[in-house]
Amino acid sequence: MVEAFLKDLLGADLVLGTEIGTFKGRATGFVRKPGVLVGKNKADALKKAFGETQPDIGLGDRETDAPFMSLCKSYIVAPKPEVKAVSIDKLPRPIIFHDGRLVQKPTPIRALLIILWIPIGFLQACLRIAAGALLPMPLVYYAFRGLGVRVTVKGTPPPPARKSTGQSGVLFVCSHRTLLDPIFLSTALGRPIPAVTYSVSRLSEVISPIKTVRLSHDCASDAAMIKKLLEEGDLAMCPEGTTCREPFLLRFSALFAELKDQLVPVAMVNRMTMFHGTTARGWKGMDPFYFFMNPSPAYEVTFLNKLPLELTFTSGKSSHEVANYIQRVIAATLSYECTSFTRRDKYRALAGNDGTVAEKPLLKPNKVMGC
Structure with a gap:
C-alpha cells in the first residue's frame, strides 16, 4: 500500500513490508505469508533482499527490531519524542493525486x-x-x-x-x-x-x-x-x-x-x-x-x-x-x-487505467438529469 508513495515521493529504492492479500484487485484484509514483518520475519526479509551484503545503517524504535538491526554494520534506535510530519514543500515531489475517503488520519x-x-x-x-x-x-x-x-x-x-x-x-x-x-x-x-x-x-x-x-x-x-x-x-x-x-x-x-x-x-x-x-x-x-x-x-x-x-x-x-x-x-x-x-x-x-468510461445508455432528458 505504501510502496508507490515511498518510491515516488520519498525517493526509496526498495520497500520491504507486510503484504496484504488481494482478490481481483481488492484487499481482503488478510496478511500474506510469511506474516507480519516484525522480529525474526523482518530479519529474514532483510537477508533475502540483501543476501551476504550488510546494510550500512539500521533504524529501529522497539525491542523487536533487534534481530534485523544486528544484521547491519551499525544501527540507530530512534528517540521516543514525537517528530513533526514533513511539510509538503520539503518532499522531493509534491503530492497531487491521492485517493481514499477519509480527510484526516484515522487515529x-x-x-x-x-x-x-x-x-x-x-x-x-x-x-x-x-x-x-x-x-x-x-x-x-x-x-x-x-x-x-x-x-x-x-x-x-x-x-x-x-x-x-x-x-x-x-x-x-x-x-x-x-x-x-x-x-x-x-x-x-x-x-x-x-x-x-x-x-x-x-x-x-x-x-x-x-x-x-x-x-x-x-x-x-x-x-x-x-x-x-x-x-x-x-x-x-x-x-x-x-x-x-x-x-x-x-x-x-x-x-x-x-x-x-x-x-x-x-x-x-x-x-x-x-x-x-x-x-x-x-x-x-x-x-x-x-x-x-x-x-x-x-x-x-x-x-x-x-x-x-x-x-x-x-x-x-x-x-x-x-x-x-x-x-x-x-x-x-x-x-x-x-x-x-x-x-x-x-x-x-x-487506478491503473486511462480513466476511460464505458458507454452507457442515456436517460431521457429531463430536469433531474444530473452532474
Missing part, C-alpha cells in the same frame, strides 16, 4: 467518532440531497444554509441570457473540485445551469437538480453539442476533465475556447472535515453522499471578470493560449499552482 478516537457519525451523517446527507433536488433553485441556497452547508459567493455573476433579444448563453469555465461544482454554481446563481461532463453515475443523474450532457471524447460531436446548448442559454464546463483535491489545477482542455467568446472563469473551492467527495477507484455514485455526510461542508464560488474580447479565440488567440490564460487566472485567484497533468495521468496513478 483510534477519530475512527470511533467516524463510525458513530456515519448513520447520522448518511441521514443528514439524504436530507441535504433531497432539499437540493426537490426545491426550486432560488431556494436551494437558503435550504443549504439551514441544513449546515455553507455556500459563499464572491464576485459579480453575469445576468441570465435573454432569448428574446437573440443573446446566446455564457460559458462558465470552472475549476473542478467535486462532481457537485455545477450544482453549487447553480446554487450561487439561483438558477439551474446545465453542465457537460465526461462521466457521471446513473444515481447522480437521478438525484441531481440540473441537466447534464455527457461528452463523447469526439471533438467534432462534442463541439456541436456544446454550441447547441449555448444557443439555449448558459452552460457550465470543467475543462480539467477530472477533479483534483490538492491546491493544483490540471491542464485545461482547449475545446471550450474555440466555441464561445463569452467566457466567465469561476474559481471553486470546497472544504470538508471528515470525508472526501471524490474517488478514482470507488463507486462515484456515492460521491455526493460522502460530501454531504460531512458535518458542515463548505463551498466557495468566486465569479471572475468576463474574458476580454481581445484575449478570445475570435481575436486571433489560439485555443491553447485562451485555455492556459484562464487556468492561470483561476490559479492566481485561488493561490493554486498550474500543472500539465491530465485526467489520464490521474487515473494511471490512482
Whole structure:
C-alpha cells in the first residue's frame, strides 16, 4: 500500500513490508505469508533482499527490531519524542493525486467518532440531497444554509441570457473540485445551469437538480453539442476533465475556447472535515453522499471578470493560449499552482487505467438529469 508513495515521493529504492492479500484487485484484509514483518520475519526479509551484503545503517524504535538491526554494520534506535510530519514543500515531489475517503488520519478516537457519525451523517446527507433536488433553485441556497452547508459567493455573476433579444448563453469555465461544482454554481446563481461532463453515475443523474450532457471524447460531436446548448442559454464546463483535491489545477482542455467568446472563469473551492467527495477507484455514485455526510461542508464560488474580447479565440488567440490564460487566472485567484497533468495521468496513478468510461445508455432528458 505504501510502496508507490515511498518510491515516488520519498525517493526509496526498495520497500520491504507486510503484504496484504488481494482478490481481483481488492484487499481482503488478510496478511500474506510469511506474516507480519516484525522480529525474526523482518530479519529474514532483510537477508533475502540483501543476501551476504550488510546494510550500512539500521533504524529501529522497539525491542523487536533487534534481530534485523544486528544484521547491519551499525544501527540507530530512534528517540521516543514525537517528530513533526514533513511539510509538503520539503518532499522531493509534491503530492497531487491521492485517493481514499477519509480527510484526516484515522487515529483510534477519530475512527470511533467516524463510525458513530456515519448513520447520522448518511441521514443528514439524504436530507441535504433531497432539499437540493426537490426545491426550486432560488431556494436551494437558503435550504443549504439551514441544513449546515455553507455556500459563499464572491464576485459579480453575469445576468441570465435573454432569448428574446437573440443573446446566446455564457460559458462558465470552472475549476473542478467535486462532481457537485455545477450544482453549487447553480446554487450561487439561483438558477439551474446545465453542465457537460465526461462521466457521471446513473444515481447522480437521478438525484441531481440540473441537466447534464455527457461528452463523447469526439471533438467534432462534442463541439456541436456544446454550441447547441449555448444557443439555449448558459452552460457550465470543467475543462480539467477530472477533479483534483490538492491546491493544483490540471491542464485545461482547449475545446471550450474555440466555441464561445463569452467566457466567465469561476474559481471553486470546497472544504470538508471528515470525508472526501471524490474517488478514482470507488463507486462515484456515492460521491455526493460522502460530501454531504460531512458535518458542515463548505463551498466557495468566486465569479471572475468576463474574458476580454481581445484575449478570445475570435481575436486571433489560439485555443491553447485562451485555455492556459484562464487556468492561470483561476490559479492566481485561488493561490493554486498550474500543472500539465491530465485526467489520464490521474487515473494511471490512482487506478491503473486511462480513466476511460464505458458507454452507457442515456436517460431521457429531463430536469433531474444530473452532474
